[in-house]
Amino acid sequence: MFIKDPMAIEDRSMKIIAPHLEGLALTDDEKIICSRIVHASGDVGYAPIVRIHPDLIDVAKSTLSAGKNIFTDVEMVRRGINIRTFRKFGGEIFCKISDVDTRELAKREGITRSMAAMRIFGKRLDGQIIAIGNAPTALFEVLRLVRDENIRPAIIIGVPVGFVGAAEAKSQLIAQREIPYVTVVGTKGGSSIAVATVNALLYMLDNSRGLIEK
DSSP states (O other), rough: OOOOOOHHHHHHHHHGGGGGGGOOOHHHHHHHHHHHHHHHHHHHHGGGEEOOTTHHHHHHHHHHHHHOOOOESSSHHHHHSSSHHHTTTTEEEEEOTTTTHHHHHHHHHHHHHHHHHHHHGGGTTSSEEESSSHHHHHHHHHHOOOOOOOOOOOOEEOOOOOOSSSHHHHHHHOOOOOSSEEEESSSSHHHHHHHHHHHHHHHHHHOSSSSSSO
């Protein structure tokens, strides 16, 4: 007999995940983020490789509560965020990966579209939330904007996946100390991990969803 109720499935999953977080010196809120990442991936190997800046939780809560916006690298991240919960706080979610101006800039500059999108966002990223789940080049560009153009996002959720540039981009994110972040070390990551992180932060503020919704 299998479990059919969505929340019962989730509750059971979290109980299975919990022992894998023991001994990792996580706060209760950090455990929520880690457990959601493990749940989304189906991989307990994520538990020890999640890295959370010490100021991330407080800054993320205040930023979301203030109705700030989220800027994503790909549509998969934008569409995965629980929009009904997010909209309660008044923000919007933006992704420019498919826009004409993004394609034109990428072609003109010889860069990826995800880099071009972040470059076009520019100062709009100040004080906002960045969620990168797919493209290492997007994270490299955001970190360049922070370093060279004094752009100051509120938080960066930077979990790009892959074998070319992902580990290096995430290492650079960890090395900088100015912007609170969530990341995972190495080649793992992906849109589902970025979405799980954003939704974990949302559910800390409002967990009245009843069912898991997208």
